[in-house]
Amino acid sequence: MANSDPVYLRVVEDLRRQITEGLLQPGAPIPSRHQITRKYGVGETAARHALRVLAQEGLIIGRVGSGHRVRQRPDLLPLHRAQAHFSTDMHAVGRRPTCDVKTDSAEARPDIAVRLRIAAQSPVTRTRIVYRSDGKPVQLAVSYEPIVYNDGTDDVTQVAHRLGGNGLKLTEVTEHVYARVPQPVESDVLDLPAGVHVLHVERTHWAGDKPVETSDVIIPCDQFRLVYTLPAPYGDQINR
Amino acid sequence: MANSDPVYLRVVEDLRRQITEGLLQPGAPIPSRHQITRKYGVGETAARHALRVLAQEGLIIGRVGSGHRVRQRPDLLPLHRAQAHFSTDMHAVGRRPTCDVKTDSAEARPDIAVRLRIAAQSPVTRTRIVYRSDGKPVQLAVSYEPIVYNDGTDDVTQVAHRLGGNGLKLTEVTEHVYARVPQPVESDVLDLPAGVHVLHVERTHWAGDKPVETSDVIIPCDQFRLVYTLPAPYGDQINR
DNA sequence: AGAGTAAAGTTGGAATCACAACTGATGGCC
DNA sequence: GGCCATCAGTTGTGATTCCAACTTTACTCT
Known part of the structure; x- marks a missing residue:
């Protein structure tokens, strides 16, 4: 053939x-x-x-x-599903995945309110998760949700499960993905060397047409790579 | 070290x-x-x-x-920038990139109207581009814009340039990326073998907070790959 | 001088051999 | 039976060698 x-x-x-x-x-x-x-x-x-x-x-x-x-x-996976493998994947390569979770509630964030489609002055719960691999920070996720959904537990990773208690069913996850230069606070938290870009994933979880949670996931490009490849020898070649 | x-x-x-x-x-x-x-x-x-x-x-x-x-x-590139290299990349690997462009105007598409934030019954211009590599179709892009912007030319690939003439300036491009099973029409146009998934990129071009063009790009997974890799030997390993 | 040719260098592909680290299973020993 | 050691099999990595196809440069010949 x-x-x-x-x-x-x-x-x-x-x-x-x-x-x-x-x-x-x-x-x-x-x-x-x-x-x-x-x-x-x-x-x-x-x-x-x-x-x-x-x-x-x-x-x-x-x-x-x-x-x-x-x-x-x-x-092939949507990014959010690939990310769900974070913990198992880290284990797989012999690293110990851990994460810090910090929730500070009740803050008005107009920019986030737009994404959640709620009133600009409504308070949102902010949760910051720093994922670590053998102690080294490798991923930063900042998640926001309308304060009404929060039940006081720290387990923000189980969005679907928790929302079930509020009678909401997650039906969709949408993402905006782009690469950019890291902000100072991100360089700080992730301990980024100079020159490393980050992948920024803006993710929203939906229940029907209602956004119930939105998050920004920051992934250093030297840790995880989203690669767009051509099916060419070595993935790529030169033009002239 | x-x-x-x-x-x-x-x-x-x-x-x-x-x-x-x-x-x-x-x-x-x-x-x-x-x-x-x-x-x-x-x-x-x-x-x-x-x-x-x-x-x-x-x-x-x-x-x-x-x-x-x-x-x-x-x-590292946002997908839309990587895609801008399509033509040069295809040239680079010694293939001749071509594309068919077909525009059929004036149709009401409520689903697209939502994405463009216009009235549900407003007509939109639909442009279908089939990208080919040495004649073989490798990518399908269906692009929609409010009919008012269209100036009659076929060159939908130059969105930014054309919109300039309407006094609009593209400020942002957002994308939703996910993988899925191809629809029959897509299998047909792209001549997909059975079992091949497609990458679906839902892309919107913005001028300020106004969406001015939205498109669906369908990329067969056996032609182009979006790969989420771990910095591990062979990119990935098993858990347990 | 200009054109064609030869040579050197480079990549992509491939075969073969080797070795450390690890896994799974087997079998023997207590 | 339960536990431990051994052993074959497998992966990841590496060295070495070879070859075809291609590009670039230098050279020779007209």
């Missing part, structure tokens, strides 16, 4: 097809390097490279000593 | 630092494989791998026979 494509791409495409078509279900084991060399008649380099590419696409996950498996999460 | 990190990471981090700090300006040549082996005292594998990683991050670009250079575009 294929022709003069690189050998490793043949392997990538075949495995990717099997995964996206559901032949290989999440959790299913992927052939090991040696098995690939035999099954596809390719060298070890090609097998290794194929596995690397699939892993980098998020389709499979590898563990030393255990092998590769189809990733539990689907092939 | 570093300790037991993989050798290639030392090279990656040093070059990345030089790029993000501006020591290596866009267009500046990156040491070749052989130069890296000598300069950093590493093997060829490590040098090659380091270049591969940097290229995959979009920081540098390689050309066979010519070498690597610091990429013209900055290290």
Whole structure:
């Protein structure tokens, strides 16, 4: 079928097809390097490279000593779902994820009120979460919600669950994502080296057409990367 | 400074630092494989791998026979800016980018009216752009704007320029990005194989607090990938 | 001088071998 | 039975070597 494509791409495409078509279900084991060399008649380099590419696409996950498996999460994720993997992913790479949660209530924030579609002077609950990996801060999330929803607990990470008690059902999450230069307070909290940009995710949780919570997530670009890649060799090439 | 990190990471981090700090300006040549082996005292594998990683991050670009250079575009881009590189990027990998533009005006679209914050029955101009690479459709953009702005030209890609003539200045672009299963019409236009998901970018151009144009960009996940990666070996690992 | 050619250098792809760290399972020992 | 050590298998990393395709430069020949 294929022709003069690189050998490793043949392997990538075949495995990717099997995964996206559901032949290989999440959790299913992927052939090991040696098995690939035999099954596809390719060298070890090609097998290794194929596995690397699939892993980098998020389709499979590898563990030393255990092998590769189809990733539990689907092939592509909205950012907010990918972020839900923060804790497990950090664990996975052998780092201890922790977070500070600090809530300071009752403040009027006109800019946030717009996003929550409430009166400009209504007080909102602000919760700041600093995610850490082995103590090192890697992510900052500042979340706001109308004060009426807050039930006094600190567990802002369980928005959906808590809102259930208020008779609201989360139906959607929308996001604005962009990269920018960090603000001083962000550089401070995240201990950013000079020159590092941040990814800013403006996220709103909706219950029907009502925004019930909105948050700003700040991710340093040297920690987590949102990469827009071309399907070209090495992901990218030069123009002239 | 570093300790037991993989050798290639030392090279990656040093070059990345030089790029993000501006020591290596866009267009500046990156040491070749052989130069890296000598300069950093590493093997060829490590040098090659380091270049591969940097290229995959979009920081540098390689050309066979010519070498690597610091990429013209900055290290991280909002999607809409990355997309502006579509044409040059396609050229770069030796493919001929073309696009069909089709505008059919005067239709009432209540759903779009909401996004444009205009009356539900106001007619909007719909423009459909099919981007092609060597004839193969790779991207679909459906763009809407209030009919008053349209000046009859087909060049919807130059939103900012055209709107200037109406006394409006684009100040912001916001996006909602998510992945989903393609709709039949999309599978049809883009000639999608079964099982391929699409990235859906809902984009709105703003002039101040007025939305002046909104568009849906559909990108097949097997053509372009938005990848959320961890700074871990192979980008990802398993939990448990 | 100008044009065509040859050579050197570079990247992308690939094969082969090696090794440390880790996992899972097996089997033996208490 | 329960616990521990061993061992084969796997991944991540790395070195080395080779080759095709390409670019750039320098050189030679007309």
